[in-house]
Amino acid sequence: MAGKKKRPASLPRGMYERELLRLQTELVKLQEWVRAEGARLVVVFEGRDAAGKGGTVKRVAEHLNPRVARIVALPKPTERERTQWYFQRYIAHLPAAGEIALFDRSWYNRAGVEHVMGFCSPEEYQLFLRQCPVLERMLVEEGILLRKYWFSVSDAVQQERFRRRLEDPVRRWKLSPMDLESITRWEAYSRAKDDMLVHTDTAEAPWYVVESDDKRRARLNMIAHLLGSLPYREVPPPVLELPQRPPSTGYVRPPRELQTYVPDHASRL
Secondary structure: OOOOOOOOOOOOHHHHHHHHHHHHHHHHHHHHHHHHHOOEEEEEEEEOOOOOHHHHHHHHHOOOOOOOEEEEOOOOOOHHHHOOOOOHHHHOOOOOOOEEEEEEOOHHHHHOHHHHHOOOOHHHHHHHHHHHHHHHHHHHHOOOEEEEEEEEOOHHHHHHHHHHHHHOOOOHHHOOHHHHHHHHOHHHHHHHHHHHHHHHOOOOOOEEEEEOOOHHHHHHHHHHHHHHOOOOOOOOOOOOOOOOOOOOOOOOOOOHHHOOOOOOHHHHO
């Protein structure tokens, strides 16, 4: 009988930060290529709660121009949106030419939490499984570059991350009753993920699984794969020179007392 898979050692912080910066520099080159070519890039981040999706999205977008690369993290649908075609509100966030859309969760909510928690009917769920591959094929045929990543986390690591969130006042907001419910429905979510992959892992829009028990490895592996999957090239930046500051024409700054400044909190540390 095969033994349990051994978890790789965590990357040293220094090594991780150096490689992350190198990859983020390449992401900036990718961004400029997307702008220059008028390309449209969609990256879907999916996975269980606490699998590391949000942190990876932040590292991808950290040094990018927010006017080019947008993070799409939609709240639960409004009453009006519930009456629309399911994909309609997601389509509104697809990129135009020269843009990147990073979906921190996406239309795959219907294949996961909505299905497992009973927020959609069995008929709506089956319709999603039929329509989703068709929609994604249309996006690819339209010329949109679509990349889909599933972040895979073990049950033990997920529970430990939930515990740390519960005890950390600056991350407590990340933990919701829905997250805790996922602990008791681990197998239901596993079956939902398996069914989702069977129906939506297509030649036109394949899924790429990211092992995410080690967040540092997961971030580096995902970003490196994304970069390696795209035919980007370095676009020479425009030549810029700082102009000489012109001589003063007599401007005098108003007295500081006429303006209200924030207190110097830092001086009291």
